[in-house]
Amino acid sequence: MSTLIIADHDLGVLSPATARVIHAVAELGPIEVLVLGQDTTAVAAEAAKLAGVTKVIVAHSAGTADGDVQVIETLAPRYTYLVQSAGSVGKDRMPRLAARLDLMPVTDIVGILGPTRFTRPIYAGNALQTVTDNQPQHILTIRASAFRAAAGGNDSPIEAIDVPVISAAKLIAQHRTESNTPDLATAQIVVGGGVALGYSENFKLIEQLAKKLGAAIGATRAAVDAGYAPNDWQVGQTGKIIAPDLYIAIGISGALQHLAGIQGAKKIVAINSDPEAPLVKLADVALIGDLFEIIPQLIAELEKAGVNR
Template sequence: MSVLVIADHDLGVLSPATARVVGAVAELGPIDLLVIGQNTDTVATDAARLAGIRKVLVVKGVSATDSDVSVIQSLATEHQYVVQSAGSVGKDRLPRLAAKLDLMPVTDVVKILGPNRFERPIYAGNALQTVTDDQPRHILTIRASAFRAAATGNNAPIEVIDISVVSAAKLIAAHRTESDTPDLATAQIVVGGGVALGSAENFHLIEALAKRLGAAIGATRAAVDAGYAPNDWQVGQTGKIIAPDLYIAIGISGALQHLAGIQGAKKIVAINTDPEAPLVKLADVALIGDLFEIIPQLMTELDKAGLKR
Protein backbone atom coordinates (compact mmCIF):
# COMPACT_ATOMS: atom_id res chain seq x y z
CA MET A 1 0.00 0.00 0.00
CA SER A 2 1.35 3.41 -0.95
CA VAL A 3 0.89 6.79 0.70
CA LEU A 4 0.55 10.23 -0.87
CA VAL A 5 1.60 12.94 1.59
CA ILE A 6 0.80 16.52 0.59
CA ALA A 7 3.51 18.94 1.71
CA ASP A 8 2.75 22.07 3.69
CA HIS A 9 4.92 25.01 2.65
CA ASP A 10 4.87 28.79 2.67
CA LEU A 11 7.04 31.42 0.98
CA GLY A 12 9.25 28.72 -0.50
CA VAL A 13 9.95 27.02 2.85
CA LEU A 14 8.88 23.49 3.79
CA SER A 15 6.77 23.47 6.97
CA PRO A 16 8.08 21.43 9.92
CA ALA A 17 4.64 19.83 10.05
CA THR A 18 5.42 17.89 6.86
CA ALA A 19 8.29 15.98 8.48
CA ARG A 20 6.00 15.05 11.36
CA VAL A 21 3.29 13.80 8.99
CA VAL A 22 5.89 11.69 7.14
CA GLY A 23 7.04 10.27 10.47
CA ALA A 24 3.43 9.48 11.41
CA VAL A 25 2.65 7.42 8.29
CA ALA A 26 6.05 5.76 7.88
CA GLU A 27 4.66 2.29 8.68
CA LEU A 28 1.74 2.48 6.24
CA GLY A 29 3.79 1.93 3.07
CA PRO A 30 6.04 3.64 0.52
CA ILE A 31 5.56 7.41 0.64
CA ASP A 32 5.31 9.77 -2.30
CA LEU A 33 5.36 13.42 -1.30
CA LEU A 34 3.39 15.93 -3.39
CA VAL A 35 4.45 19.58 -3.59
CA ILE A 36 1.91 21.95 -5.14
CA GLY A 37 2.27 25.67 -5.78
CA GLN A 38 4.77 28.40 -6.57
CA ASN A 39 8.46 28.73 -5.56
CA THR A 40 8.76 25.02 -4.87
CA ASP A 41 12.38 24.25 -5.84
CA THR A 42 13.79 24.55 -2.33
CA VAL A 43 10.69 22.93 -0.85
CA ALA A 44 11.11 19.88 -3.08
CA THR A 45 14.83 19.60 -2.31
CA ASP A 46 14.21 19.72 1.45
CA ALA A 47 11.35 17.24 1.15
CA ALA A 48 13.55 14.78 -0.74
CA ARG A 49 15.85 14.60 2.30
CA LEU A 50 13.15 13.22 4.59
CA ALA A 51 13.60 9.58 5.51
CA GLY A 52 10.98 7.26 4.07
CA ILE A 53 10.19 9.30 0.97
CA ARG A 54 10.20 7.19 -2.20
CA LYS A 55 9.90 10.16 -4.55
CA VAL A 56 8.85 13.79 -4.57
CA LEU A 57 6.18 14.85 -7.06
CA VAL A 58 6.13 18.53 -8.00
CA VAL A 59 3.20 20.28 -9.67
CA LYS A 60 4.00 23.91 -10.43
CA GLY A 61 1.68 26.81 -11.19
CA VAL A 62 -1.31 25.51 -9.20
CA SER A 63 -2.51 27.67 -6.33
CA ALA A 64 -4.44 26.63 -3.23
CA THR A 65 -7.86 27.03 -4.81
CA ASP A 66 -10.27 24.44 -6.19
CA SER A 67 -7.70 23.35 -8.80
CA ASP A 68 -5.34 21.88 -6.19
CA VAL A 69 -7.99 19.31 -5.27
CA SER A 70 -8.34 18.34 -8.92
CA VAL A 71 -4.58 17.70 -9.04
CA ILE A 72 -4.66 15.56 -5.92
CA GLN A 73 -7.71 13.68 -7.17
CA SER A 74 -5.88 12.73 -10.37
CA LEU A 75 -3.03 11.24 -8.31
CA ALA A 76 -5.12 9.67 -5.55
CA THR A 77 -6.09 6.65 -7.65
CA GLU A 78 -2.48 5.45 -7.47
CA HIS A 79 -2.37 5.51 -3.65
CA GLN A 80 -4.27 3.87 -0.81
CA TYR A 81 -3.72 6.81 1.53
CA VAL A 82 -3.88 10.55 0.91
CA VAL A 83 -2.56 12.47 3.92
CA GLN A 84 -1.89 16.05 5.00
CA SER A 85 -1.40 17.82 8.31
CA ALA A 86 -4.53 19.01 10.11
CA GLY A 87 -3.58 22.65 9.62
CA SER A 88 -5.76 25.28 8.00
CA VAL A 89 -4.93 24.13 4.45
CA GLY A 90 -5.37 20.43 5.17
CA LYS A 91 -8.66 21.02 6.99
CA ASP A 92 -9.95 22.91 3.96
CA ARG A 93 -8.49 20.73 1.22
CA LEU A 94 -8.96 17.09 2.23
CA PRO A 95 -12.69 17.19 3.05
CA ARG A 96 -13.25 18.61 -0.44
CA LEU A 97 -11.11 15.83 -1.88
CA ALA A 98 -13.03 13.23 0.12
CA ALA A 99 -16.33 14.57 -1.25
CA LYS A 100 -15.05 14.29 -4.82
CA LEU A 101 -13.91 10.70 -4.18
CA ASP A 102 -17.12 9.81 -2.27
CA LEU A 103 -15.12 8.83 0.81
CA MET A 104 -15.30 9.68 4.51
CA PRO A 105 -12.17 11.45 5.76
CA VAL A 106 -10.66 10.58 9.12
CA THR A 107 -9.57 13.87 10.65
CA ASP A 108 -7.22 14.98 13.44
CA VAL A 109 -5.49 11.60 13.74
CA VAL A 110 -3.21 11.45 16.81
CA LYS A 111 -2.24 7.77 16.65
CA ILE A 112 -2.10 5.15 13.91
CA LEU A 113 -3.02 1.74 15.32
CA GLY A 114 -2.96 -0.24 12.07
CA PRO A 115 -3.56 -0.03 8.32
CA ASN A 116 -7.19 1.02 8.85
CA ARG A 117 -7.43 1.88 12.57
CA PHE A 118 -6.84 5.41 13.77
CA GLU A 119 -7.21 7.33 17.01
CA ARG A 120 -8.61 10.85 17.14
CA PRO A 121 -9.75 13.19 19.94
CA ILE A 122 -13.43 14.00 20.47
CA TYR A 123 -15.43 16.09 22.98
CA ALA A 124 -12.87 18.92 22.98
CA GLY A 125 -10.07 16.46 23.61
CA ASN A 126 -11.68 14.92 26.69
CA ALA A 127 -11.98 11.50 25.06
CA LEU A 128 -10.22 9.52 22.33
CA GLN A 129 -12.11 7.71 19.60
CA THR A 130 -10.79 4.68 17.74
CA VAL A 131 -11.96 4.71 14.12
CA THR A 132 -11.90 1.62 11.92
CA ASP A 133 -11.93 2.73 8.30
CA ASP A 134 -12.94 -0.11 5.94
CA GLN A 135 -13.05 2.06 2.83
CA PRO A 136 -10.88 1.08 -0.15
CA ARG A 137 -8.93 4.36 0.14
CA HIS A 138 -8.16 6.46 3.20
CA ILE A 139 -8.21 10.26 3.44
CA LEU A 140 -6.42 11.38 6.61
CA THR A 141 -5.53 14.64 8.29
CA ILE A 142 -2.78 14.23 10.88
CA ARG A 143 -2.38 16.31 14.02
CA ALA A 144 1.31 16.97 13.44
CA SER A 145 2.04 17.98 17.03
CA ALA A 146 1.26 14.41 18.17
CA PHE A 147 4.13 12.82 16.21
CA ARG A 148 7.90 13.03 16.02
CA ALA A 149 9.45 14.34 12.82
CA ALA A 150 10.97 11.97 10.29
CA ALA A 151 14.76 11.90 10.16
CA THR A 152 16.71 13.45 7.29
CA GLY A 153 19.55 12.13 5.12
CA ASN A 154 17.49 10.72 2.27
CA ASN A 155 18.03 11.63 -1.38
CA ALA A 156 14.73 10.80 -3.01
CA PRO A 157 14.26 11.56 -6.72
CA ILE A 158 12.26 14.65 -7.67
CA GLU A 159 9.77 14.33 -10.50
CA VAL A 160 8.05 17.33 -12.06
CA ILE A 161 4.66 16.33 -13.42
CA ASP A 162 2.47 18.27 -15.83
CA ILE A 163 -1.23 18.23 -15.02
CA SER A 164 -3.58 20.55 -16.85
CA VAL A 165 -6.46 21.83 -14.73
CA VAL A 166 -9.10 24.49 -15.18
CA SER A 167 -9.71 26.60 -12.09
CA ALA A 168 -13.06 28.20 -11.32
CA ALA A 169 -11.56 30.24 -8.49
CA LYS A 170 -8.99 33.01 -8.48
CA LEU A 171 -6.73 34.04 -5.60
CA ILE A 172 -7.16 37.79 -5.18
CA ALA A 173 -4.88 38.51 -2.22
CA ALA A 174 -3.06 36.89 0.68
CA HIS A 175 -2.86 38.54 4.10
CA ARG A 176 -0.30 37.32 6.63
CA THR A 177 1.26 38.23 9.94
CA GLU A 178 5.02 38.59 9.59
CA SER A 179 6.97 36.88 12.36
CA ASP A 180 10.44 35.50 13.01
CA THR A 181 9.27 33.22 15.83
CA PRO A 182 9.03 29.41 15.46
CA ASP A 183 5.90 27.82 14.02
CA LEU A 184 3.35 27.60 16.83
CA ALA A 185 1.98 24.18 15.92
CA THR A 186 5.40 22.47 16.00
CA ALA A 187 7.45 24.62 18.40
CA GLN A 188 9.31 22.94 21.28
CA ILE A 189 8.73 25.92 23.59
CA VAL A 190 5.60 28.09 23.62
CA VAL A 191 4.91 31.16 25.74
CA GLY A 192 1.20 31.91 25.96
CA GLY A 193 -0.63 34.96 27.26
CA GLY A 194 -4.18 35.51 28.44
CA VAL A 195 -6.62 38.37 28.71
CA ALA A 196 -5.14 39.23 32.13
CA LEU A 197 -2.33 41.05 30.31
CA GLY A 198 -4.82 43.86 29.78
CA SER A 199 -3.68 45.28 26.43
CA ALA A 200 -1.81 44.65 23.19
CA GLU A 201 1.04 46.79 24.52
CA ASN A 202 1.42 44.56 27.57
CA PHE A 203 1.60 41.54 25.25
CA HIS A 204 5.08 42.80 24.35
CA LEU A 205 6.14 41.18 27.64
CA ILE A 206 5.13 37.81 26.18
CA GLU A 207 7.01 38.56 22.98
CA ALA A 208 10.15 39.60 24.87
CA LEU A 209 10.16 36.44 26.97
CA ALA A 210 9.51 34.25 23.94
CA LYS A 211 12.39 35.87 22.08
CA ARG A 212 14.81 35.12 24.92
CA LEU A 213 13.74 31.48 24.94
CA GLY A 214 13.55 31.04 21.16
CA ALA A 215 9.89 30.18 21.68
CA ALA A 216 6.67 30.52 19.72
CA ILE A 217 3.96 32.86 20.99
CA GLY A 218 0.45 31.74 21.86
CA ALA A 219 -2.69 33.43 23.16
CA THR A 220 -6.10 32.51 24.48
CA ARG A 221 -9.23 33.13 22.48
CA ALA A 222 -10.26 35.85 24.94
CA ALA A 223 -6.97 37.68 24.36
CA VAL A 224 -7.40 37.40 20.59
CA ASP A 225 -11.03 38.55 20.73
CA ALA A 226 -9.94 41.53 22.83
CA GLY A 227 -7.48 42.54 20.13
CA TYR A 228 -4.39 41.87 22.24
CA ALA A 229 -2.96 39.27 19.86
CA PRO A 230 -3.43 38.25 16.20
CA ASN A 231 -5.66 35.33 15.24
CA ASP A 232 -2.78 33.07 14.23
CA TRP A 233 -1.51 33.08 17.83
CA GLN A 234 -4.71 31.54 19.16
CA VAL A 235 -4.27 28.23 20.97
CA GLY A 236 -7.21 26.00 21.77
CA GLN A 237 -10.08 24.02 20.37
CA THR A 238 -10.87 26.69 17.78
CA GLY A 239 -7.23 27.73 17.37
CA LYS A 240 -4.01 25.76 17.04
CA ILE A 241 -3.32 22.50 18.82
CA ILE A 242 0.15 22.45 20.33
CA ALA A 243 2.37 19.82 21.97
CA PRO A 244 5.58 21.59 23.03
CA ASP A 245 8.19 20.25 25.41
CA LEU A 246 7.53 23.34 27.56
CA TYR A 247 4.44 25.56 27.72
CA ILE A 248 4.63 28.74 29.80
CA ALA A 249 1.09 30.02 30.44
CA ILE A 250 0.96 33.62 31.67
CA GLY A 251 -2.27 35.08 33.01
CA ILE A 252 -4.31 32.15 31.68
CA SER A 253 -7.00 30.68 33.93
CA GLY A 254 -7.49 27.58 31.82
CA ALA A 255 -10.88 27.54 30.10
CA LEU A 256 -11.88 24.16 28.65
CA GLN A 257 -11.44 25.46 25.10
CA HIS A 258 -7.82 26.42 25.83
CA LEU A 259 -6.99 23.23 27.74
CA ALA A 260 -8.14 21.22 24.72
CA GLY A 261 -5.34 22.79 22.70
CA ILE A 262 -2.46 22.14 25.11
CA GLN A 263 -3.08 18.57 26.27
CA GLY A 264 0.01 17.36 24.44
CA ALA A 265 2.38 19.70 26.31
CA LYS A 266 5.12 17.78 28.13
CA LYS A 267 5.69 20.36 30.89
CA ILE A 268 3.49 23.30 31.87
CA VAL A 269 4.56 26.34 33.87
CA ALA A 270 1.67 28.57 34.98
CA ILE A 271 2.04 32.18 36.16
CA ASN A 272 -1.16 33.43 37.74
CA THR A 273 -2.51 35.34 40.75
CA ASP A 274 -5.19 32.69 41.36
CA PRO A 275 -3.92 29.45 42.94
CA GLU A 276 -7.30 27.83 42.25
CA ALA A 277 -7.25 28.45 38.46
CA PRO A 278 -7.73 25.20 36.49
CA LEU A 279 -4.47 25.63 34.58
CA VAL A 280 -2.54 26.31 37.80
CA LYS A 281 -3.80 23.00 39.22
CA LEU A 282 -2.84 21.23 36.00
CA ALA A 283 0.64 22.78 35.78
CA ASP A 284 3.87 21.02 36.68
CA VAL A 285 5.20 24.30 38.12
CA ALA A 286 3.05 27.21 39.33
CA LEU A 287 4.26 30.72 40.12
CA ILE A 288 1.60 32.58 42.08
CA GLY A 289 1.84 36.34 41.85
CA ASP A 290 1.57 39.43 39.68
CA LEU A 291 2.76 38.60 36.16
CA PHE A 292 4.02 42.18 35.72
CA GLU A 293 6.45 41.55 38.56
CA ILE A 294 7.33 37.93 37.81
CA ILE A 295 8.05 38.28 34.08
CA PRO A 296 10.65 41.09 34.42
CA GLN A 297 12.35 39.11 37.22
CA LEU A 298 12.34 35.99 35.07
CA MET A 299 13.85 37.83 32.10
CA THR A 300 16.55 39.31 34.35
CA GLU A 301 17.52 35.79 35.45
CA LEU A 302 17.53 34.60 31.84
CA ASP A 303 19.80 37.51 30.90
CA LYS A 304 22.19 36.48 33.68
CA ALA A 305 22.17 32.95 32.28
CA GLY A 306 23.23 34.27 28.88
CA LEU A 307 19.83 34.04 27.13
CA LYS A 308 19.55 37.75 26.33
CA ARG A 309 18.54 38.33 22.69
Protein backbone atom coordinates in the same frame (compact mmCIF):
# COMPACT_ATOMS: atom_id res chain seq x y z
CA MET B 1 -0.38 -0.06 -0.21
CA SER B 2 1.15 3.34 -0.92
CA THR B 3 0.78 6.79 0.59
CA LEU B 4 0.68 10.27 -0.90
CA ILE B 5 1.47 13.08 1.53
CA ILE B 6 0.63 16.62 0.47
CA ALA B 7 3.44 18.84 1.71
CA ASP B 8 2.85 21.98 3.74
CA HIS B 9 5.13 24.87 2.82
CA ASP B 10 5.27 28.64 2.97
CA LEU B 11 7.57 31.31 1.53
CA GLY B 12 9.69 28.67 -0.18
CA VAL B 13 10.32 26.67 2.99
CA LEU B 14 8.99 23.21 3.83
CA SER B 15 6.87 23.25 7.01
CA PRO B 16 8.19 21.17 9.94
CA ALA B 17 4.72 19.60 10.06
CA THR B 18 5.46 17.64 6.87
CA ALA B 19 8.37 15.75 8.45
CA ARG B 20 6.14 14.84 11.39
CA VAL B 21 3.38 13.57 9.09
CA ILE B 22 5.91 11.45 7.19
CA HIS B 23 7.07 9.83 10.43
CA ALA B 24 3.46 9.30 11.54
CA VAL B 25 2.51 7.24 8.48
CA ALA B 26 5.84 5.47 7.96
CA GLU B 27 4.37 2.05 8.75
CA LEU B 28 1.56 2.33 6.19
CA GLY B 29 3.74 1.64 3.14
CA PRO B 30 5.89 3.47 0.58
CA ILE B 31 5.58 7.25 0.82
CA GLU B 32 5.51 9.79 -1.98
CA VAL B 33 5.27 13.52 -1.32
CA LEU B 34 3.32 15.96 -3.48
CA VAL B 35 4.52 19.57 -3.52
CA LEU B 36 1.92 21.97 -4.92
CA GLY B 37 2.60 25.59 -5.76
CA GLN B 38 4.91 27.87 -7.69
CA ASP B 39 8.70 28.18 -7.40
CA THR B 40 8.87 25.10 -5.19
CA THR B 41 12.31 23.79 -6.20
CA ALA B 42 13.81 24.37 -2.75
CA VAL B 43 10.75 22.88 -1.01
CA ALA B 44 10.94 19.73 -3.13
CA ALA B 45 14.66 19.39 -2.38
CA GLU B 46 13.95 19.60 1.36
CA ALA B 47 11.20 16.98 1.12
CA ALA B 48 13.48 14.63 -0.84
CA LYS B 49 15.93 14.54 2.09
CA LEU B 50 13.39 13.17 4.59
CA ALA B 51 13.73 9.53 5.59
CA GLY B 52 11.01 7.25 4.25
CA VAL B 53 10.20 9.29 1.14
CA THR B 54 10.55 7.25 -2.07
CA LYS B 55 9.70 10.06 -4.50
CA VAL B 56 8.75 13.74 -4.54
CA ILE B 57 6.20 14.92 -7.10
CA VAL B 58 6.10 18.60 -8.03
CA ALA B 59 2.98 20.08 -9.61
CA HIS B 60 2.29 23.69 -10.55
CA SER B 61 -0.62 25.23 -8.65
CA ALA B 62 -2.41 28.56 -8.90
CA GLY B 63 -2.83 28.56 -5.13
CA THR B 64 -6.58 27.90 -4.91
CA ALA B 65 -8.07 25.05 -2.90
CA ASP B 66 -10.25 24.00 -5.84
CA GLY B 67 -7.29 23.79 -8.22
CA ASP B 68 -5.13 21.94 -5.70
CA VAL B 69 -7.84 19.36 -5.11
CA GLN B 70 -8.15 18.72 -8.85
CA VAL B 71 -4.43 17.88 -9.00
CA ILE B 72 -4.67 15.52 -6.01
CA GLU B 73 -7.81 13.89 -7.42
CA THR B 74 -5.98 13.15 -10.69
CA LEU B 75 -3.19 11.37 -8.77
CA ALA B 76 -5.47 9.70 -6.22
CA PRO B 77 -6.08 6.34 -8.01
CA ARG B 78 -2.39 5.44 -7.50
CA TYR B 79 -2.58 5.54 -3.70
CA THR B 80 -4.28 3.84 -0.78
CA TYR B 81 -3.70 6.75 1.61
CA LEU B 82 -4.02 10.47 0.87
CA VAL B 83 -2.63 12.44 3.79
CA GLN B 84 -1.95 16.00 4.96
CA SER B 85 -1.35 17.68 8.29
CA ALA B 86 -4.42 18.89 10.18
CA GLY B 87 -3.41 22.53 9.79
CA SER B 88 -5.54 25.26 8.28
CA VAL B 89 -4.70 24.24 4.70
CA GLY B 90 -5.27 20.54 5.28
CA LYS B 91 -8.57 21.21 7.05
CA ASP B 92 -9.73 23.14 3.99
CA ARG B 93 -8.31 20.92 1.29
CA MET B 94 -8.84 17.33 2.43
CA PRO B 95 -12.62 17.48 3.11
CA ARG B 96 -13.03 18.92 -0.41
CA LEU B 97 -11.04 15.98 -1.76
CA ALA B 98 -13.12 13.52 0.28
CA ALA B 99 -16.32 14.95 -1.18
CA ARG B 100 -15.02 14.64 -4.75
CA LEU B 101 -13.93 11.03 -4.16
CA ASP B 102 -17.10 10.16 -2.20
CA LEU B 103 -15.09 9.05 0.84
CA MET B 104 -15.32 9.77 4.56
CA PRO B 105 -12.15 11.44 5.85
CA VAL B 106 -10.59 10.55 9.20
CA THR B 107 -9.40 13.81 10.72
CA ASP B 108 -7.11 15.03 13.52
CA ILE B 109 -5.36 11.68 13.93
CA VAL B 110 -3.03 11.42 16.94
CA GLY B 111 -2.27 7.69 16.73
CA ILE B 112 -2.06 5.03 14.01
CA LEU B 113 -2.86 1.57 15.36
CA GLY B 114 -2.87 -0.32 12.06
CA PRO B 115 -3.65 -0.02 8.34
CA THR B 116 -7.31 0.85 9.02
CA ARG B 117 -7.37 1.83 12.72
CA PHE B 118 -6.72 5.35 13.90
CA THR B 119 -7.00 7.33 17.13
CA ARG B 120 -8.42 10.85 17.25
CA PRO B 121 -9.54 13.17 20.08
CA ILE B 122 -13.21 13.96 20.69
CA TYR B 123 -15.17 16.07 23.20
CA ALA B 124 -12.63 18.93 23.09
CA GLY B 125 -9.79 16.47 23.69
CA ASN B 126 -11.30 14.97 26.83
CA ALA B 127 -11.60 11.52 25.25
CA LEU B 128 -9.86 9.51 22.54
CA GLN B 129 -11.81 7.67 19.88
CA THR B 130 -10.56 4.65 17.93
CA VAL B 131 -11.85 4.70 14.36
CA THR B 132 -11.87 1.73 12.00
CA ASP B 133 -11.89 2.85 8.37
CA ASN B 134 -12.82 0.01 6.01
CA GLN B 135 -13.04 2.12 2.86
CA PRO B 136 -10.93 1.16 -0.18
CA GLN B 137 -9.04 4.46 0.11
CA HIS B 138 -8.26 6.54 3.17
CA ILE B 139 -8.19 10.32 3.41
CA LEU B 140 -6.39 11.34 6.59
CA THR B 141 -5.39 14.52 8.35
CA ILE B 142 -2.66 14.12 10.96
CA ARG B 143 -2.20 16.25 14.06
CA ALA B 144 1.49 16.88 13.44
CA SER B 145 2.25 17.97 16.99
CA ALA B 146 1.48 14.43 18.22
CA PHE B 147 4.43 12.89 16.34
CA ARG B 148 8.16 13.46 16.17
CA ALA B 149 9.78 14.46 12.87
CA ALA B 150 11.24 12.05 10.33
CA ALA B 151 15.02 12.03 10.10
CA GLY B 152 16.99 13.48 7.21
CA GLY B 153 19.77 12.03 5.09
CA ASN B 154 17.61 10.75 2.24
CA ASP B 155 18.00 11.55 -1.46
CA SER B 156 14.80 10.52 -3.19
CA PRO B 157 14.10 11.39 -6.83
CA ILE B 158 12.05 14.45 -7.79
CA GLU B 159 9.53 14.29 -10.64
CA ALA B 160 7.75 17.29 -12.15
CA ILE B 161 4.28 16.72 -13.60
CA ASP B 162 1.79 18.87 -15.47
CA VAL B 163 -1.88 18.41 -14.57
CA PRO B 164 -4.42 20.58 -16.44
CA VAL B 165 -6.70 22.37 -13.98
CA ILE B 166 -9.98 24.18 -14.59
CA SER B 167 -10.85 26.43 -11.68
CA ALA B 168 -13.48 29.13 -11.26
CA ALA B 169 -11.50 30.64 -8.39
CA LYS B 170 -8.49 32.93 -8.74
CA LEU B 171 -5.94 33.91 -6.11
CA ILE B 172 -5.91 37.71 -5.94
CA ALA B 173 -3.71 38.43 -2.93
CA GLN B 174 -2.24 36.99 0.24
CA HIS B 175 -2.11 38.81 3.57
CA ARG B 176 0.12 37.50 6.33
CA THR B 177 1.41 38.37 9.78
CA GLU B 178 5.17 38.71 9.66
CA SER B 179 7.03 37.00 12.48
CA ASN B 180 10.56 35.82 13.22
CA THR B 181 9.41 33.44 15.98
CA PRO B 182 9.24 29.63 15.55
CA ASP B 183 6.17 28.01 14.04
CA LEU B 184 3.56 27.76 16.80
CA ALA B 185 2.22 24.34 15.81
CA THR B 186 5.63 22.62 15.99
CA ALA B 187 7.65 24.79 18.42
CA GLN B 188 9.45 23.10 21.31
CA ILE B 189 8.83 26.05 23.64
CA VAL B 190 5.67 28.18 23.63
CA VAL B 191 4.90 31.23 25.75
CA GLY B 192 1.17 31.90 25.91
CA GLY B 193 -0.72 34.95 27.15
CA GLY B 194 -4.29 35.38 28.31
CA VAL B 195 -6.82 38.16 28.60
CA ALA B 196 -5.43 39.05 32.05
CA LEU B 197 -2.64 40.94 30.28
CA GLY B 198 -5.15 43.75 29.88
CA TYR B 199 -4.32 45.17 26.46
CA SER B 200 -2.16 44.57 23.38
CA GLU B 201 0.81 46.66 24.59
CA ASN B 202 1.27 44.28 27.50
CA PHE B 203 1.79 41.39 25.08
CA LYS B 204 5.23 42.90 24.46
CA LEU B 205 6.20 41.28 27.78
CA ILE B 206 5.23 37.91 26.28
CA GLU B 207 7.25 38.69 23.16
CA GLN B 208 10.32 39.65 25.20
CA LEU B 209 10.24 36.43 27.21
CA ALA B 210 9.62 34.35 24.08
CA LYS B 211 12.58 35.99 22.32
CA LYS B 212 14.89 35.16 25.22
CA LEU B 213 13.80 31.50 25.14
CA GLY B 214 13.64 31.13 21.35
CA ALA B 215 9.96 30.32 21.82
CA ALA B 216 6.79 30.67 19.77
CA ILE B 217 4.01 32.94 21.03
CA GLY B 218 0.48 31.77 21.78
CA ALA B 219 -2.69 33.38 23.07
CA THR B 220 -6.10 32.39 24.34
CA ARG B 221 -9.23 32.95 22.28
CA ALA B 222 -10.36 35.61 24.75
CA ALA B 223 -7.12 37.55 24.21
CA VAL B 224 -7.47 37.26 20.44
CA ASP B 225 -11.14 38.29 20.52
CA ALA B 226 -10.22 41.31 22.64
CA GLY B 227 -7.69 42.38 20.02
CA TYR B 228 -4.65 41.85 22.23
CA ALA B 229 -3.07 39.28 19.90
CA PRO B 230 -3.37 38.29 16.22
CA ASN B 231 -5.57 35.36 15.21
CA ASP B 232 -2.65 33.15 14.16
CA TRP B 233 -1.43 33.10 17.79
CA GLN B 234 -4.63 31.48 19.03
CA VAL B 235 -4.19 28.16 20.83
CA GLY B 236 -7.09 25.89 21.68
CA GLN B 237 -10.00 23.94 20.29
CA THR B 238 -10.78 26.65 17.73
CA GLY B 239 -7.12 27.62 17.22
CA LYS B 240 -3.86 25.71 16.92
CA ILE B 241 -3.15 22.44 18.71
CA ILE B 242 0.33 22.41 20.21
CA ALA B 243 2.55 19.85 21.92
CA PRO B 244 5.73 21.66 23.01
CA ASP B 245 8.33 20.36 25.42
CA LEU B 246 7.59 23.44 27.56
CA TYR B 247 4.46 25.62 27.70
CA ILE B 248 4.58 28.79 29.80
CA ALA B 249 1.03 30.01 30.41
CA ILE B 250 0.85 33.63 31.59
CA GLY B 251 -2.40 35.05 32.91
CA ILE B 252 -4.38 32.09 31.55
CA SER B 253 -7.10 30.62 33.76
CA GLY B 254 -7.49 27.47 31.66
CA ALA B 255 -10.86 27.35 29.93
CA LEU B 256 -11.78 23.94 28.54
CA GLN B 257 -11.32 25.11 24.96
CA HIS B 258 -7.76 26.26 25.69
CA LEU B 259 -6.83 23.11 27.59
CA ALA B 260 -7.91 21.09 24.53
CA GLY B 261 -5.14 22.76 22.57
CA ILE B 262 -2.27 22.12 24.99
CA GLN B 263 -2.87 18.56 26.17
CA GLY B 264 0.23 17.36 24.34
CA ALA B 265 2.55 19.73 26.26
CA LYS B 266 5.20 17.78 28.18
CA LYS B 267 5.78 20.42 30.88
CA ILE B 268 3.52 23.31 31.83
CA VAL B 269 4.53 26.38 33.85
CA ALA B 270 1.61 28.57 34.93
CA ILE B 271 2.01 32.18 36.05
CA ASN B 272 -1.20 33.43 37.60
CA SER B 273 -2.53 35.41 40.54
CA ASP B 274 -5.28 32.84 41.16
CA PRO B 275 -4.03 29.63 42.84
CA GLU B 276 -7.39 27.98 42.12
CA ALA B 277 -7.29 28.51 38.34
CA PRO B 278 -7.74 25.21 36.42
CA LEU B 279 -4.46 25.61 34.54
CA VAL B 280 -2.57 26.30 37.77
CA LYS B 281 -3.80 23.00 39.18
CA LEU B 282 -2.82 21.20 35.98
CA ALA B 283 0.65 22.77 35.75
CA ASP B 284 3.90 21.05 36.67
CA VAL B 285 5.17 24.34 38.13
CA ALA B 286 3.01 27.28 39.26
CA LEU B 287 4.18 30.80 40.08
CA ILE B 288 1.48 32.63 42.00
CA GLY B 289 1.63 36.41 41.88
CA ASP B 290 1.40 39.52 39.73
CA LEU B 291 2.54 38.62 36.22
CA PHE B 292 3.74 42.22 35.67
CA GLU B 293 6.24 41.66 38.47
CA ILE B 294 7.14 38.03 37.73
CA ILE B 295 7.81 38.32 33.99
CA PRO B 296 10.36 41.17 34.23
CA GLN B 297 12.12 39.22 37.00
CA LEU B 298 12.23 36.13 34.80
CA ILE B 299 13.65 38.10 31.89
CA ALA B 300 16.28 39.67 34.17
CA GLU B 301 17.31 36.27 35.53
CA LEU B 302 17.59 34.85 32.02
CA GLU B 303 19.82 37.75 31.04
CA LYS B 304 22.02 37.13 34.09
CA ALA B 305 22.29 33.48 33.13
CA GLY B 306 23.27 34.45 29.59
CA VAL B 307 20.20 32.89 27.99
CA ASN B 308 19.59 34.75 24.74
CA ARG B 309 18.55 32.72 21.72
